[in-house]
Amino acid sequence: MHKQIAFLGLGMMGGPMTANLARSGLQVMAWNRTSDRPGVEIAASAGAQVVSSIQEAVSSAEVIFTCVGDVPDVEAVILGPEGAAAFAQPGTLVVDMSTIGPVAARKIGAELQQRQLRFLDAPISGGDIGAQKGTLVIMVGGDEQDFTECKPLFEIMGKTIRLCGPVGSGQAVKLCNQVLCAVNIMSLCEAIKLAEQQEIDPMLMVEVCSKGAAGSWALSNLGPKIADADLAPGFAIKHLLKDLRLVRESLQSSGQILPGMDMADRFLQIVKELDGGIGGELGTQAMIRAYREGGS
């Protein structure tokens, strides 16, 4: 197994993932764009060495993980003038765990290949709790050999780890995952709305329905939050909206549409505009506010 790891991006996900790698005895050099974030502290206190430049983090790394935000962030951190590719040793394996869609992943993979670097796309699902507990789902795209080499590291961070196909395939499966999440949340919101309309306690409805054919992760995990009026983010609306944008981009050339997803997207957009435009910071379960305040 590799000993020398770089981890770039210490957010809600990257912070605890880095901590799990460090705790398992690996030498982890960690970097974040801004240093005063909870994830930086989480990584550092688990034994990761937090450094102030990407160059310092990656120069002697055997594997470089990135877990940042949207496509331009990933491109900057990997391909930018001060990015990982500029300082990594030839042959190093770069593993991006952000959600950026298959198009961007294939582009980055091709560019890294030209620079004698290897690439896996490996987006994740399971939320901040999954990152902390090391129970993430990790959807990987790339060469089988690179996947096999990296698998022991993935197993420290996740529980369900699957090679889905060539570079971009992890992203493709992740986009399916996000469509499921978005539409399942819409499903939950409509059931809550119907319960309230019929004078049924939403929490009772959530408890009962989660045991049968109506059950879902969204119902069991986000349903109680809505019933408790807890709209704080596990996963923020702005991030899910970004992911749904990537779905549309991935479908663009086909002319295909997904009407249920588009409807969920519209409800999330409505909530994003609330509270003077900062509604996107709320958790995805805040979609319920579109049903309550959006006039539907």
Place this chain on the structure above:
Amino acid sequence: MHKQIAFLGLGMMGGPMTANLARSGLQVMAWNRTSDRPGVEIAASAGAQVVSSIQEAVSSAEVIFTCVGDVPDVEAVILGPEGAAAFAQPGTLVVDMSTIGPVAARKIGAELQQRQLRFLDAPISGGDIGAQKGTLVIMVGGDEQDFTECKPLFEIMGKTIRLCGPVGSGQAVKLCNQVLCAVNIMSLCEAIKLAEQQEIDPMLMVEVCSKGAAGSWALSNLGPKIADADLAPGFAIKHLLKDLRLVRESLQSSGQILPGMDMADRFLQIVKELDGGIGGELGTQAMIRAYREGGS
């Protein structure tokens, strides 16, 4: 516990539910409108005594269960001239396990009360498998005393048993359950469509996504069926369409709409019209055909 039970309606659900009651040592008199159905054989071979009239089934029953189809069927079986109420002993507990919506349940409950009979609405979820295994979710509306009296019988048929409120409340929760089911199936269909569009094996997508925040009963149970092109009914589209009609009826007075549910309903209607108008006999997972053949 009651010893003498009547069970009216021996379909895909009622047949195995009656069988479970009979197997637990109760005397069950069972009746079905047509005698040449698999559920009749299932009930009989478990020891239920299948009789040819409702009168014969209910005359000496302490509890009368009904599990039939749509509202007119339930009304005929309970309130019709040859129905259960005409022949039941005063004070008998009538328990309807069909899905008929809260409006019809309250109407039947009021009418039975006038005839000195007691009533619980107790619709179920969990499919034919749940009926066979005795693991159904049973959502009950009615008086607490009647519920407590009937609970040992419910426990033979189901695993999750909840009193949800006064008569009609079980139906109200069941309608929430059906909204969740319908929209979760739409979610599944869109993820399958997106997987195929991106050249991802749908079964792989189903397996991976079911482990994380995108998970649902629909994904885990109906996803593999779609991937295998198995569109046979566990639960038929025509039945789910009936239930969604009941949701609209329940919402009618409020003017409320549930746009996600309405969209799922439209997709199911499209499939119902396929194959010369018999598409409604297919399982609910056949909604995928609306995405493939409906031009969307």
